[in-house]
Amino acid sequence: MTDHTNVISLRSGSDAARGLGRDIGRYVAVTMDIPWQVTADRLGKPPEQVIFVETVEEAWLEERLRNLPPCDTILGIGGGQAIDAAKYLAWRKGLRLVSIPTILSVNAFATPAAGIRRNHEVAYVGTASPDPLVIDYGILRTAPPELNIAGIGDLLSIHTASFDWTHAHTQGRSEYPFDPAAIAGGRRILDTLYRQLPQIRDNSDEGLMAIVEGYLDLNRICLGIGHFRIEEGSEHYLFYELEERLQRPFVHGYIIGMGILLMSRLQGNDEAGIREVMQEAGLPHHPDILGISRPDLKASLLALRSFVARRSHLWHTCINDIPITEAWADEALDGLRFG
Ligand SMILES: [Zn+2]
Numbered sequence: 225m226t227d228h229t230n231v232i233s234l235r236s237g238s239d240a241a242r243g244l245g246r247d248i249g250r251y252v253a254v255t256m257d258i259p260w261q262v263t264a265d266r267l268g269k270p271p272e273q274v275i276f277v278e279t280v281e282e283a284w285l286e287e288r289l290r291n292l293p294p295c296d297t298i299l300g301i302g303g304g305q306a307i308d309a310a311k312y313l314a315w316r317k318g319l320r321l322v323s324i325p326t327i328l329s330v331n332a333f334a335t336p337a338a339g340i341r342r343n344h345e346v347a348y349v350g351t352a353s354p355d356p357l358v359i360d361y362g363i364l365r366t367a368p369p370e371l372n373i374a375g376i377g378d379l380l381s382i383h384t385a386s387f388d389w390t391h392a393h394t395q396g397r398s399e400y401p402f403d404p405a406a407i408a409g410g411r412r413i414l415d416t417l418y419r420q421l422p423q424i425r426d427n428s429d430e431g432l433m434a435i436v437e438g439y440l441d442l443n444r445i446c447l448g449i450g451h452f453r454i455e456e457g458s459e460h461y462l463f464y465e466l467e468e469r470l471q472r473p474f475v476h477g478y479i480i481g482m483g484i485l486l487m488s489r490l491q492g493n494d495e496a497g498i499r500e501v502m503q504e505a506g507l508p509h510h511p512d513i514l515g516i517s518r519p520d521l522k523a524s525l526l527a528l529r530s531f532v533a534r535r536s537h538l539w540h541t542c543i544n545d546i547p548i549t550e551a552w553a554d555e556a557l558d559g560l561r562f563g
Contacts, residue, residue: 230336230443232355236436238429240360241324245269248322249296254310259302259326262366271299277309280340282347285312297322300354304330304339311338315350323354327367328375328432329477333357334439336447359436361429369427372435373507376424377477377484378455379417379438380507382410383498384487385457388541391491397540400451409445410454413438418501425506458490458541459483465524465531466516474514481509482516482560486525489556491542512563521560525553 235244245251245267253260253271260274272293278284292313297320300310307323314321315338325333332339334357337348364372386407393402417424417438423431446452462483467474481502489495502509511521525548532538 230334230353230447231357231440232353233357234359235356236359236361236433238361239266240358241266241363242360243268244299244322244324244358245271248299248320250294251297251299251322252292252295252313253299253301254313255301255306256303259306259324262326262363263301263324266360266363275309275313277302277306280305280308280312280338281344282340282342285309285316285340289313289316292317296320300324300333301326303327304332307332308339311336311352312340312350315352321352321354322356322358324358324360324363326363327371328364328435329367329371329475331375331378331439334436334443357436359433361432364432365427370506370508371475372427372432373424373505374475374477375435376417376438376505376507377480379413379435379442380484380498380501381457381459381480382414382442382455384459384484384491384493385452386410386454387488387491387493388457388539389453391542391545392540395540395545397544399539400449400453403449406445406449406454409441413441413445416441421501421504425504453539457539458487458543461532461538461541461543462486462524462528464538465528466521468531469524469527470516470520475508478508479514481507482511482514485509485560486556487542489559490546490548490552510561512561515563518557518562522550522553522557525556526550 246269251271253274256277272295275288298310298314300307300323323333336351336353338350339348392398417434420431420434424434442455459480463479484498488498528543528548532543
């Protein structure tokens with residue numbers, strides 16, 4: 225059976241990056257200031273070159289490619305952009321990729337395509353798999369703990385997204401063949417995660433690895449069936465609406481957490497249970513921390529159905545079938561904290 229994980233090998237431990245530079249041949253480090261500061265001394269052997277990622281614009285990356293010294297390995301060190309840039313360079317040159325995520329708030333380290341920008345538009349290109357993916361707990365704990373916790377946002381979204389897919393299927397509106405095994409696999413990811421909530425809150429070794437393994441398991445399922453419908457649904461669509469409305473970035477895991485809470489309420493899908501999960505894990509999910517005002521969030525909720533209706537590429541979810549009334553929105557927002 226094909227194993228659809230994107231990771232070829234995994235090296236983990238409280239000091240897993242120690243001496244790594246001696247094991248990967250001639251390498252170029254692709255990183256940013258802070259990730260490089262916390263990692264450089266541990267690697268044992270210096271790189272041929274350090275590329276500090278300023279942007280993931282394709283033209284900028286191609287320029288770096290032209291000036292790349294001879295090397296065997298691209299070593300990505302950092303969060304989203306550094307890892308994506310490393311994936312891109314490794315893919316374009318056919319070089320070995322090694323990744324050291326220094327924060328778990330974004331899951332670029334676990335996905336095969338490189339998220340770059342082509343004339344300022346987001347594009348996912350190529351495919352590169354780390355060998356190894358290095359999970360160094362000591363390095364990860366140099367990041368703010370709640371930003372590592374934010375990594376569970378895109379795992380907890382299985383709670384609402386799988387509900388959406390099941391709902392679409394019963395309405396005869398699923399865009400893909402319905403796959404109960406994928407739904408059950410998602411359920412197992414949640415159940416496993418729920419057993420580790422205090423450890424996740426503490427950023428302990430076990431807690432950090434639970435987040436990483438959740439992503440690897442999710443990829444096994446989703447790359448296997450060719451889409452992420454068990455993990456992406458109405459909770460993400462509320463985020464897309466807010467992003468377009470407010471035109472600024474958010475910590476992904478926080479805003480997805482808020483979306484999960486609101487959409488699970490709309491779905492009648494154990495809102496209380498998922499709220500408890502987020503509290504126990506310490507995932508910030510209230511509008512106050514996101515800087516979203518009550519009037520903005522209410523307007524977003526009321527506009528949500530027409531927002532998704534205007535975008536034919538968005539999947540069928542509870543938003544299409546369960547009306548969001550003003551009274552519903554008022555009551556739902558009473559349960560949230562605003563700044
Ligand atoms: Zn997401």
